[in-house]
Amino acid sequence: MSELLLLTPELLVLFGALLALFADKITGHPRAAAHIAAPLSVVAALVAALIGTRGGIFAGMLALDNVSVFARVAIALLLAFWLHWVSGRGTGGERSAEAVALAMLSAVGGMLMASARDLIVLFISLELSTMPAYVLMGYRRGDARGLEGALKYFLLSMLTSLIMLYGLSFAYGISGSTAYADLGAVDAGTLGQLAIAFVLVGLFAKLSAAPFHYWTPDAYAGAPASSVAYVSTVPKIAGVVALVQLVAAFAGNGGTITVVLLVGSLLSMLVGNLAAYPQTDLRRLMAYSGVAHSGYILLAAAAGSAGGTAAVFYAVAYAVPSMAIMLLGSEEGTALDDLAGLAARRPAIAWASVVWLLSLIGIPPMVGFFGKLTMFTAALDHGLVWIVAVAVTMSVVSAGYYFKVLRSVFFGERLDARRATRSTPAVIAYAALTVVTLALGVLASPVLEFFGLRF
Amino acid sequence: MTVGLPHVLTLAALLFGIGLYGALSRKNAVHVMMSLELMANAVNLNLVGFSRFVTPEAMTGQFFAVFSMVVSAAEIGLGLALVIAIYRRKRSVELDAVQELKG
Numbered sequence: 001m002s003e004l005l006l007l008t009p010e011l012l013v014l015f016g017a018l019l020a021l022f023a024d025k026i027t028g029h030p031r032a033a034a035h036i037a038a039p040l041s042v043v044a045a046l047v048a049a050l051i052g053t054r055g056g057i058f059a060g061m062l063a064l065d066n067v068s069v070f071a072r073v074a075i076a077l078l079l080a081f082w083l084h085w086v087s088g089r090g091t092g093g094e095r096s097a098e099a100v101a102l103a104m105l106s107a108v109g110g111m112l113m114a115s116a117r118d119l120i121v122l123f124i125s126l127e128l129s130t131m132p133a134y135v136l137m138g139y140r141r142g143d144a145r146g147l148e149g150a151l152k153y154f155l156l157s158m159l160t161s162l163i164m165l166y167g168l169s170f171a172y173g174i175s176g177s178t179a180y181a182d183l184g185a186v187d188a189g190t191l192g193q194l195a196i197a198f199v200l201v202g203l204f205a206k207l208s209a210a211p212f213h214y215w216t217p218d219a220y221a222g223a224p225a226s227s228v229a230y231v232s233t234v235p236k237i238a239g240v241v242a243l244v245q246l247v248a249a250f251a252g253n254g255g256t257i258t259v260v261l262l263v264g265s266l267l268s269m270l271v272g273n274l275a276a277y278p279q280t281d282l283r284r285l286m287a288y289s290g291v292a293h294s295g296y297i298l299l300a301a302a303a304g305s306a307g308g309t310a311a312v313f314y315a316v317a318y319a320v321p322s323m324a325i326m327l328l329g330s331e332e333g334t335a336l337d338d339l340a341g342l343a344a345r346r347p348a349i350a351w352a353s354v355v356w357l358l359s360l361i362g363i364p365p366m367v368g369f370f371g372k373l374t375m376f377t378a379a380l381d382h383g384l385v386w387i388v389a390v391a392v393t394m395s396v397v398s399a400g401y402y403f404k405v406l407r408s409v410f411f412g413e414r415l416d417a418r419r420a421t422r423s424t425p426a427v428i429a430y431a432a433l434t435v436v437t438l439a440l441g442v443l444a445s446p447v448l449e450f451f452g453l454r455f
Numbered sequence: 456m457t458v459g460l461p462h463v464l465t466l467a468a469l470l471f472g473i474g475l476y477g478a479l480s481r482k483n484a485v486h487v488m489m490s491l492e493l494m495a496n497a498v499n500l501n502l503v504g505f506s507r508f509v510t511p512e513a514m515t516g517q518f519f520a521v522f523s524m525v526v527s528a529a530e531i532g533l534g535l536a537l538v539i540a541i542y543r544r545k546r547s548v549e550l551d552a553v554q555e556l557k558g
Binding site for chain 2: 119120123124127131134135138141142144147148150151154155158159162163165166169170172173176177178
């Protein structure tokens with residue numbers, strides 16, 4: 001029983017998901033699900049922070065180390081912000097109760113994935129965090145483009161998870177066990193290295209890292225922006241934690257893993273940043289930006305345990321502003337021209353968007369700067385000088401397309417001055433995301449100290 | 456001739472290869488999903504084979520296979536729901552017919 005209590009955050013979110021399905025029937029309010037679920041997720045985050053670290057739950061199948069606790073809290077909080085936004089804005093004409101339930105189920109999968117220490121648990125929680133995402137991506141049933149994007153996402157995602165599962169089956173066969181602790185034996189023969197490469201294929205696709213990124217722009221461009229805000233951020237945090245912990249578990253000789261990670265990192269940084277330039281749709285632009293950020297994260301994941309912790313921190317640092325921008329896109333319209341004149345219409349939101357975008361570029365004092373600093377320092381300490389040089393160059397290059405968004409916000413002329421209706425919960429969600437973007441940057445050291453993270 | 460671990464692994468690898476080829480080359484969404492199922496079955500065969508020959512005393516691999524079956528069944532169910540939704544709009548499940556989005 002006491003071990004089950006350690007899973008209280010997951011159970012709370014799971015309970016919220018089941019409640020959400022019936023909430024609007026019980027209360028009669030159309031968006032009751034999100035109204036109930038958002039505070040529940042905040043409670044889950046608090047409980048997760050209170051529980052702190054614990055080793056070996058359920059005979060070692062789960063463990064809560066510093067990184068897992070940080071990821072659990074981050075996932076629950078981001079879920080809460082998203083739900084709070086949904087409670088004000090809904091999900092674009094469709095019923096929101098199912099979207100709320102699906103997002104919460106996906107968060108349960110993500111939270112379990114962050115603490116998984118066994119391949120079976122990893123696989124199931126990975127699927128639990130991805131499967132609701134297919135539905136969220138195709139949430140508008142009448143919209144053929146959205147369904148097409150969702151189908152592409154589904155087919156590629158299932159293909160890569162089966163390749164990953166094939167790799168996991170060999171990892172199990174070679175080590176004779178599914179526990180992470182025994183995986184060090186895998187990286188021995190050719191078969192073992194092949195198995196590791198297969199596993200990484202699955203994780204690369206989850207992080208939409210190149211060369212498995214090509215579903216991302218299409219799927220995002222067809223999906224409702226509010227779904228993209230969730231799918232492109234929360235499952236990614238869990239994916240990064242799983243990647244970092246698997247890399248640490250596999251690191252016997254380390255040869256294959258480092259090479260595969262660095263190749264993926266280099267490709268993602270180049271493809272993501274360069275392909276983002278010509279985009280005129282915010283969702284496509286953010287999709288390529290996500291590919292680029294996965295590139296930085298893979299670079300850090302290749303840089304030992306310090307780099308791994310930095311990668312997880314940066315996954316959160318990327319997710320917070322990125323979610324805020326997609327939510328704004330869902331309100332204002334996703335073409336860059338839709339944002340034109342935002343500074344005149346909603347000055348506060350316009351200045352908040354400056355904070356988000358500067359954080360994604362990596363300008364102090366926002367969290368993005370601190371995240372990139374720790375990642376690149378870890379990589380330099382690991383001797384990866386030339387690829388860090390590429391990463392820094394690409395960060396500078398990325399400023400170009402983020403400033404394109406800001407130019408539209410501040411200097412764009414818009415003829416039809418459509419005003420979005422006021423929505424207090426949405427504004428609170430933006431405020432919270434902005435505060436976190438700033439606070440994680442300015443108060444990074446107390447936060448890291450609280451979670452016991454070291455780089 | 457007794458059937459050993461190499462036989463099982465070879466059969467699984469063949470099945471996996473056929474499935475992968477089908478998934479990448481087929482143009483019909485339902486065919487692609489059948490190919491994906493073939494890959495899932497190859498993985499299950501692998502898991503059960505390893506369970507029988509590597510760790511016969513523990514049943515880890517068999518449990519893994521059972522979970523993997525459940526997950527892939529759920530996943531295919533979801534995928535077919537998507538295909539049906541697309542069929543209602545387009546009257547076709549050919550992947551070439553749903554090519555409005557261009558990366």
